[in-house]
Amino acid sequence: MSGRVLVTGGGGVVGGAVVRVLLDRGDAVRSFARCDYPDLRARGVEVQRGDLADLAAVERAVDGCEAVIHTAAKADFSLDPRPYVTTNVVGTANVIAACRRRGVPRLVHTSTPGVVYDGRSITGGDESLPYPARYDAPYAATKARAEQLVLAANGDGLATVALRPHLVWGPGDTQLTAEILRRARAGRLRLIDHGAAVVDATFIDDAAAAHVLALDTLVGPAGPEQRPVAGRALFIGSGHPLPIARMINGILSAAGLPPEHRSVPFGVAYALGTACEAAWRATRRSGRPPVTRHLARQQATSHWFDLTAARRDLGYRPAVTPEDGFERLATALRSPTLGERDHAAG
Numbered sequence: 001m002s003g004r005v006l007v008t009g010g011g012g013v014v015g016g017a018v019v020r021v022l023l024d025r026g027d028a029v030r031s032f033a034r035c036d037y038p039d040l041r042a043r044g045v046e047v048q049r050g051d052l053a054d055l056a057a058v059e060r061a062v063d064g065c066e067a068v069i070h071t072a073a074k075a076d077f078s079l080d081p082r083p084y085v086t087t088n089v090v091g092t093a094n095v096i097a098a099c100r101r102r103g104v105p106r107l108v109h110t111s112t113p114g115v116v117y118d119g120r121s122i123t124g125g126d127e128s129l130p131y132p133a134r135y136d137a138p139y140a141a142t143k144a145r146a147e148q149l150v151l152a153a154n155g156d157g158l159a160t161v162a163l164r165p166h167l168v169w170g171p172g173d174t175q176l177t178a179e180i181l182r183r184a185r186a187g188r189l190r191l192i193d194h195g196a197a198v199v200d201a202t203f204i205d206d207a208a209a210a211h212v213l214a215l216d217t218l219v220g221p222a223g224p225e226q227r228p229v230a231g232r233a234l235f236i237g238s239g240h241p242l243p244i245a246r247m248i249n250g251i252l253s254a255a256g257l258p259p260e261h262r263s264v265p266f267g268v269a270y271a272l273g274t275a276c277e278a279a280w281r282a283t284r285r286s287g288r289p290p291v292t293r294h295l296a297r298q299q300a301t302s303h304w305f306d307l308t309a310a311r312r313d314l315g316y317r318p319a320v321t322p323e324d325g326f327e328r329l330a331t332a333l334r335s336p337t338l339g340e341r342d343h344a345a346g
Contacts, residue, residue, distance in 0.1 A: 003066025004028040005215070006104075008052065008095065010045065011037040013173050014110055014165070015071035017208035019045060025212075032061035033072065052091025055098065062098040067106035067219065069211055070095050070150075073143065075175060077295060078288040079280055081138035088142035089149070096153045096160075103157070106218040108211055109150040111162040111233060113305060114140035119297045123198070126306040127233060137294040147233060154231035159218045161229045163210055165236040166305060169251070170204035170325060171332035180251050184260060188290065191263040192299040195245025200237040200304035203320035203328075210236045213314045229313050235305035238318045238325075244299060250322060254330035269296040 005022055009015035010031025022029050023043055030046040031037065041047050050057030052072055062068060074087040092109070099107050116125070117140060118132035131148075135141035147162045154160040169176045183189035217229050249259040273296045276289035310316040320328070 009072030084138040084142040092146035111147040115144035121302040159230040162233040165207040167201035198302040200241040241304040250326040266300040
């Protein structure tokens, strides 16, 4: 890349990993996020602060960039849909509009496999899977709308691609990894149906590599050798599906915690999720309930995806197996800085 790359959410888990890859290969990088990140400034990143809902601020961040990697999103499981709409839908629409107004020709968008999840198991599903008619969580609903906006925007001087990394985890992850450790330390972690459902999680380094491959593919020379990814969504994973119990206990072991074997039936978890959602709405509580119907379904159903399209059209080659990832996570958690951050998150 000869120009500057904007990474929205550059201080987040995926965004931060993408920034590191870009910097390590010599790209000029600008980050756009609501918070300040002195560690990024120290590494030479141009940090701009702002809100995705503010189109003028997004335009200023996009100005002068050759490409945008849009990783910023609201990504938890609270119930109020309004913040999700503001960040994930309005924010993404603003990124698209800013790219067009400022003449930025390439946009890589971080989506999620949740956009095709309908509550049933998916085993080896590919990109032909349709969007479901309904969603039971505002995160998936708004990410689906954002992905549709990005794909529809492809053309007329703007090339777009959406990546769907599945269950991103690893050092520094404040979502999946931190949540497992937080619940385990509080004694509130349980498997559903013994954790037998099979999933394929994506180590953070592989997720970041996929984003940069997508960026490079979009900016590659036009012609018959260019891989046809523009206007498409692609699944990203490790290529090593494994039972949820193995995934959870591998993360616990990396943190020096005992394995979890306690389990509740799906029916009990789903009923509890229904009750928690009702209580949260009745009392207008903020934040996320300890369990929701969506979380219960996710842990009771298998979901892993065919990576053929990403391998073929991006040249994506996941480099970190789950076992490798557990070792890397254990090493990182033993470091003073990340260890302190991990305990603070817990």
